[in-house]
Amino acid sequence: MYDTVVLATDGSQSADRAVTVGLDLARRFDATVHALYVTDASEVDASPAAVRDDLEAALQQHGEDVLAQLTQQTDRSVVTAVREGRPAAEICAYAQEVTADVVVTGTRGRHGEHAFLLGSVAEAVVRRSPVPVLTVRQLDADETSAVTPQEA
Numbered sequence: 001m002y003d004t005v006v007l008a009t010d011g012s013q014s015a016d017r018a019v020t021v022g023l024d025l026a027r028r029f030d031a032t033v034h035a036l037y038v039t040d041a042s043e044v045d046a047s048p049a050a051v052r053d054d055l056e057a058a059l060q061q062h063g064e065d066v067l068a069q070l071t072q073q074t075d076r077s078v079v080t081a082v083r084e085g086r087p088a089a090e091i092c093a094y095a096q097e098v099t100a101d102v103v104v105t106g107t108r109g110r111h112g113e114h115a116f117l118l119g120s121v122a123e124a125v126v127r128r129s130p131v132p133v134l135t136v137r138q139l140d141a142d143e144t145s146a147v148t149p150q151e152a
Helices: 013-029 041-045 049-071 087-097 120-128
Strands: 004-008 032-040 078-085 102-106 133-136
Touching: 004 013, 004 087, 013 032, 013 102, 013 133, 032 041, 032 049, 032 087, 041 049, 041 078, 049 078, 078 087, 087 102, 087 120, 102 120, 120 133
Parallel strands: 004 032, 004 102, 032 078, 102 133
Antiparallel strands: none
């Protein structure tokens, strides 16, 4: 059913839970895992010109670090990619490029803690994705996860 799973992450707590669920899904279906981190081009463009190159390099490095941590969470082979652009558009384009069967993403990211239902990136991915999207919400402190670390 699922041969290729794309895990979209920004390194946030919400994304961490989505990664755990996505890795479990991939394990259960013996699917190929693609982990994607998108640096938001608007963050770079909005910064002062004097620091743009440094900011772009720092965001790229952060993305690589996030993906390295993700690959350490599993014994599965993980294809990683860091892209720059509009996050939702890049996630959808990547899913199409790798002929993904599903995209797994958190519901709130670094900039969406104020969102009531879905963060703006997650909502845009759900609306525009060429493949099904599994959104995984971050649990509140008093809730327990249905996925245990042994399963992931």
